[in-house]
Amino acid sequence: MKRKEPGKPLTPAVLHILLALSTRERHGYAIMKQVKADSDGKVKMGPGTLYGSIGRMIQAGLICEGDKKRDPEMDDERRIYYKITGYGREALRAELERYREVVTVAKEKQLLPDGLSRGV
Amino acid sequence: MVCPVGYRHSVERYRRLYAVLIRLYPKPYRDRFGEGMQQTFRDLCRERMASGKTLLALLVWVFIDTSVGIAKERIAHMREQSFSKRMAVWGIVVACVLVIPLVAMQFTSEVVWGLADFVVAGILLFGAGLVYELVSSRGNSLAYRMAVGIAVAAALLLIWMDLALATEGDNSGGLIYVGVVVLGIGAVIARLRPRGMARALFATAVAQVVVAVVAMVAWGQYVEFIILNGLFIALWVGSALLFRRASVTASQ
Numbered sequence: 001m002k003r004k005e006p007g008k009p010l011t012p013a014v015l016h017i018l019l020a021l022s023t024r025e026r027h028g029y030a031i032m033k034q035v036k037a038d039s040d041g042k043v044k045m046g047p048g049t050l051y052g053s054i055g056r057m058i059q060a061g062l063i064c065e066g067d068k069k070r071d072p073e074m075d076d077e078r079r080i081y082y083k084i085t086g087y088g089r090e091a092l093r094a095e096l097e098r099y100r101e102v103v104t105v106a107k108e109k110q111l112l113p114d115g116l117s118r119g120v
Numbered sequence: 121m122v123c124p125v126g127y128r129h130s131v132e133r134y135r136r137l138y139a140v141l142i143r144l145y146p147k148p149y150r151d152r153f154g155e156g157m158q159q160t161f162r163d164l165c166r167e168r169m170a171s172g173k174t175l176l177a178l179l180v181w182v183f184i185d186t187s188v189g190i191a192k193e194r195i196a197h198m199r200e201q202s203f204s205k206r207m208a209v210w211g212i213v214v215a216c217v218l219v220i221p222l223v224a225m226q227f228t229s230e231v232v233w234g235l236a237d238f239v240v241a242g243i244l245l246f247g248a249g250l251v252y253e254l255v256s257s258r259g260n261s262l263a264y265r266m267a268v269g270i271a272v273a274a275a276l277l278l279i280w281m282d283l284a285l286a287t288e289g290d291n292s293g294g295l296i297y298v299g300v301v302v303l304g305i306g307a308v309i310a311r312l313r314p315r316g317m318a319r320a321l322f323a324t325a326v327a328q329v330v331v332a333v334v335a336m337v338a339w340g341q342y343v344e345f346i347i348l349n350g351l352f353i354a355l356w357v358g359s360a361l362l363f364r365r366a367s368v369t370a371s372q
Contacts, residue, residue, distance in 0.1 A: 028156045029163040046182050047160045048189025051153040055193075074163070080156055 010095045013053045018092040025066045027079035062088035131165040144190045146197035210249035248276040258312045261369050267362035274355035275300050302327040314367035321360030328353050
């Protein structure tokens with residue numbers, strides 16, 4: 001699969017997976033939990049959606065497979081960990097920059113609710 | 121996450137069931153992600169049980185989510201295969217479809233197909249598959265492939281219906297070929313490019329409207345013609361909109 005330009009918009013699933021992997025490498029279930037926590041429970045992915053996205057992200061060069069190892073907090077099974085690539089970080093940064101620009105425009109047009117506009 | 125022994129057994133049972141579902145994924149995908157998916161599924165079950173909730177809602181959600189994933193990966197996998205392999209798959213699909221009337225004939229006298237019917241149906245279905253494969257390979261986007269799929273399915277349905285009417289001695293369906301003819305001419309002029317195909321499909325929809333009006337004036341069966349032609353007009357317009365979307369995507 002050809003690489004997307006870092007400036008191209010990401011799907012919500014891809015954005016959340018990149019966010020989850022931005023701090024450290026994680027296995028599938030840990031990604032799922034982190035996405036749920038980051039989105040306040042609003043984004044829920046089943047294994048089909050999660051691994052479908054992971055497959056496409058690996059092909060696009062956004063993430064890669066890391067080591068297969070045990071999770072000390074889980075059980076005795078070895079799991080494949082996934083980590084963000086340099087290109088993935090670039091794409092995430094570009095996406096967050098786009099969000100920032102949208103919020104700036106919304107703020108200029110006074111479209112943000114009071115609580116939000118104070119935080120920006 | 122610590123679960124009682126009984127719970128662990130039922131989780132393992134569901135995991136084995138889930139492993140059977142995962143076998144429906146294409147082999148390369150299954151080999152790469154199958155184990156991880158099973159582990160994730162088991163972790164979700166354990167989390168659910170630890171929170172004291174029943175597993176039913178989770179199982180339904182995960183099985184639907186995974187089934188959608190299987191369909192997507194199967195389509196993607198099919199796209200990666202060679203043309204001859206894809207046509208072999210079409211051959212199997214057509215054979216499976218033709219088994220339906222064959223089986224139905226054993227149970228009801230209302231389905232009576234002769235050898236010629238099976239041959240014509242087989243040629244039509246396989247031909248539709250061939251046209252779909254040849255045309256859809258010209259576009260890269262999902263919208264283009266879906267547009268081709270809808271247009272081919274609508275044309276197939278039109279021809280099938282007309283043949284069925286002709287078999288019963290009713291030749292009033294001849295007019296409906298106008299839509300297919302307009303589509304064919306439009307596709308040739310457009311050289312299968314998405315923007316041109318969108319125009320061809322809109323023209324086909326207009327031709328279908330004209331055909332409906334002429335048929336209603338000639339035969340006066342208003343409700344029947346509105347419903348029947350309305351379905352085809354919706355299909356042509358739907359396909360045209362998808363082609364237009366594909367052309368916008370391509371120009372970006």
